[in-house]
Amino acid sequence: MAMADQKNDKPARPAAPRERSGWLSRIAPGVRKAFQKRADTPENLWVKCPETGEMIYRPDLEAALWVTPSGHHMRIGATQRLKVTFDDGQFERIAAPATVDDPLKFPDIKPYGEKLAATRKALGEQDALAIGYGTIDGQPAVAAVQDFAFMGGSLGIAVGEAFIAAAKEAVKRQVPFVIFTAAGGARMQEGTLSLMQMARTTLALNEVKAAGLPYIVVMTDPTTGGVLASYAMLGDVHLAEPNALVGFAGRRVIEQTIRETLPAGFQRAEFLVERGMIDRVVTRAELPAVLGSILKTLTMGRAPSKAA
Incomplete structure (x- = not known):
């Protein structure tokens, strides 16, 4: 009977660590989001002009039908x-x-x-x-x-x-x-x-x-x-x-x-x-x-x- 009690006794789980309260966790949620990386931000937001090497804002390039400011038709x-x-x-x-x-x-x-x-x-x-x-x-x-x-x-x-x-x-x-x-x-x-x-x-x-x-x-x-x-x-x-x-x-x-x-x-x-x-x-x-x-x-x- 003593042996059975020893088998059923499970070791106690360690206590969960307390969440560290850094300075970022104490500020307003809206401000916290500003520091987080946006997953929906496109990586190719800027496009390089093949002719001049100029970096062009993608929405502007799309609005110009993919014609760069130098007149290059991509x-x-x-x-x-x-x-x-x-x-x-x-x-x-x-x-x-x-x-x-x-x-x-x-x-x-x-x-x-x-x-x-x-x-x-x-x-x-x-x-x-x-x-x-x-x-x-x-x-x-x-x-x-x-x-x-x-x-x-x-x-x-x-x-x-x-x-x-x-x-x-x-x-x-x-x-x-x-x-x-x-x-x-x-x-x-x-x-x-x-x-x-x-x-x-x-x-x-x-x-x-x-x-x-x-x-x-x-x-x-x-x-x-x-x-x-x-x-x-x-x-x-x-x-x-x-x-x-x-x-x-x-x-x-x-x-x-x-x-x-x-x-x-x-x-x-x-x-x-x-x-x-x-x-x-x-x-x-x-x-x-x-x-x-x-x-x-x-x-x-x-x-x-x-x-x-």
């Missing part, structure tokens, strides 16, 4: 581009056809399929080209936007299919087709299949032009490689944002090939306007009004579309 995502282009930021999102993710089973340090999955998760987009339908300064149009953040906006099967879908949607609705280009060229992980999209997108544009519909290209930074060599240079009107890089091959590659130093500003939008390759350089804030004016002029006398 790159923006596909959804944001559609919002600032269409009236009141309202548009109908048009889904692109599903495609095979890794047709060539491209070998790399990190598998191509995993890269695609990670990029889709980070950006919330299926691929580098997004499509929307709405009105631009009152003019109905289908707009497609390439996002350079999605694997350099590279032209692959998915981008080709999305471009064709956008062109067919424009023909179906009998409205103009506007595209914002931004690409480093063809997608190397898809090899020849990516190069085939240059021809396929050109054929899709033939349907747009056969229907008598305007096709407007807005080149953003950068527009290069196979994209420039295909649908970026087939527009009825070519616009560009200020200082956008536009060219097929890089400056250094060209200089090494021809063994000459290229002039200052070579392959920049303003340089190309002077030589007739681009019709006009337009700031981001002015783009909707300029596009609306062009679309209105090019569709003058045409019966309103059923979709509109």
Whole structure:
């Protein structure tokens, strides 16, 4: 019986330590909160200008459509581009056809399929080209936007299919087709299949032009490689944002090939306007009004579309 009593006897718990009453605990609760770190404060409240290095307050930069005080046009995502282009930021999102993710089973340090999955998760987009339908300064149009953040906006099967879908949607609705280009060229992980999209997108544009519909290209930074060599240079009107890089091959590659130093500003939008390759350089804030004016002029006398 004595042994049982010893087993049931539990050691007493040590007394809980008293809360230390420092000076911070004695002041008003509202003042205490002022010293605490706010969990809802964004870490990226300031953004560095890529051109000047100036730190810019993020809300001010967003209000300026991501154009810095120096006039540098920063790159923006596909959804944001559609919002600032269409009236009141309202548009109908048009889904692109599903495609095979890794047709060539491209070998790399990190598998191509995993890269695609990670990029889709980070950006919330299926691929580098997004499509929307709405009105631009009152003019109905289908707009497609390439996002350079999605694997350099590279032209692959998915981008080709999305471009064709956008062109067919424009023909179906009998409205103009506007595209914002931004690409480093063809997608190397898809090899020849990516190069085939240059021809396929050109054929899709033939349907747009056969229907008598305007096709407007807005080149953003950068527009290069196979994209420039295909649908970026087939527009009825070519616009560009200020200082956008536009060219097929890089400056250094060209200089090494021809063994000459290229002039200052070579392959920049303003340089190309002077030589007739681009019709006009337009700031981001002015783009909707300029596009609306062009679309209105090019569709003058045409019966309103059923979709509109």
